[in-house]
Amino acid sequence: MREISAQEITEVVKDLCIDANYNLGEDILSAFERAIKTEESPTGRGVLKELIENARIAREEKAPICQDCGLAVVFLEIGQDVHITGGDLKEAINKGVRQGYEQGYLRKSSCNPITRKNTGDNTPAIIHLDIVPGDTVKITVAPKGGGSENMSRVTMLTPAEGMEGIKDFVVQRVKESGSNPCPPTIIGIGVGGTLERSAILAKKALLRSLGQRNPDPELAKIEEEILVRIKNLGIGPMGYGGTTTSLDVFLEMEPCHIASLPVAVNVQCHAARHKEAVI
Ligand code: SF4
Numbered sequence: 001m002r003e004i005s006a007q008e009i010t011e012v013v014k015d016l017c018i019d020a021n022y023n024l025g026e027d028i029l030s031a032f033e034r035a036i037k038t039e040e041s042p043t044g045r046g047v048l049k050e051l052i053e054n055a056r057i058a059r060e061e062k063a064p065i066c067q068d069c070g071l072a073v074v075f076l077e078i079g080q081d082v083h084i085t086g087g088d089l090k091e092a093i094n095k096g097v098r099q100g101y102e103q104g105y106l107r108k109s110s111c112n113p114i115t116r117k118n119t120g121d122n123t124p125a126i127i128h129l130d131i132v133p134g135d136t137v138k139i140t141v142a143p144k145g146g147g148s149e150n151m152s153r154v155t156m157l158t159p160a161e162g163m164e165g166i167k168d169f170v171v172q173r174v175k176e177s178g179s180n181p182c183p184p185t186i187i188g189i190g191v192g193g194t195l196e197r198s199a200i201l202a203k204k205a206l207l208r209s210l211g212q213r214n215p216d217p218e219l220a221k222i223e224e225e226i227l228v229r230i231k232n233l234g235i236g237p238m239g240y241g242g243t244t245t246s247l248d249v250f251l252e253m254e255p256c257h258i259a260s261l262p263v264a265v266n267v268q269c270h271a272a273r274h275k276e277a278v279i
């Protein structure tokens with residue numbers, strides 16, 4: 001049994017919160033560069049250049065990519081041969097979020113849903129735990145902004161609606177979202193499981209790097225097909241019109257109940273933040 005201290009978890013979460021908010025992924029930046037060459041709208045090309053410049057300033061001046069530094073969504077894959085010592089795991093994560101958002105001068109966005117009173121330190125984190133084989137802990141911090149999360153949806157289709165129903169639901173969601181989720185977006189789709197499982201699958205799908213297709217060739221084809229349909233909507237960067245509406249579509253699928261077809265769409269804005277570390 002390998003021992004990992006709660007203090008180490010806190011340190012790693014703190015650093016990942018700051019890193020994710022300051023440093024946009026290379027895959028996203030490369031996608032912006034490619035899109036400038038293919039985007040048909042001059043305004044759209046201008047927006048993409050601004051997004052690259054914004055990311056450069058954030059990286060060099062150690063400032064957040066966006067004023068909305070998001071709720072701290074934390075995925076943990078804990079090896080079953082790991083023993084966390086010296087404290088409560090969830091409190092260790094929340095402590096890391098508290099310290100990261102404070103030390104990184106990141107906006108605290110967590111509040112009571114009814115009174116709207118801010119919790120003051122961006123906790124509680126949204127924590128997803130998985131127990132996996134091995135003796136390591138993989139931590140992924142994916143800050144999620146409100147604008148794009150608000151455009152996300154879960155639905156229960158009838159089984160008869162099948163794959164065509166899934167594609168139509170996703171494309172319609174992107175169309176109705178318009179400029180609200182700060183396009184170009186990335187679309188995470190979760191199909192199957194139960195209502196809540198489909199939502200987690202959709203969120204997890206967003207952790208893939210751009211261009212990383214589903215290993216199932218049939219699902220990979222569907223991802224590409226949905227991306228083309230989204231491109232044809234004409235929403236464009238920041239909704240000013242154009243072809244660069246989404247940078248990628250990721251679909252994850254699991255078995256579901258014989259009477260159900262749960263589908264979740266998690267819309268991710270261009271500030272697609274996620275950083276990971278393995279202890
Ligand atoms: S949707 Fe994304 S880019 Fe737009 S304000 Fe929210 S976090 Fe920032």
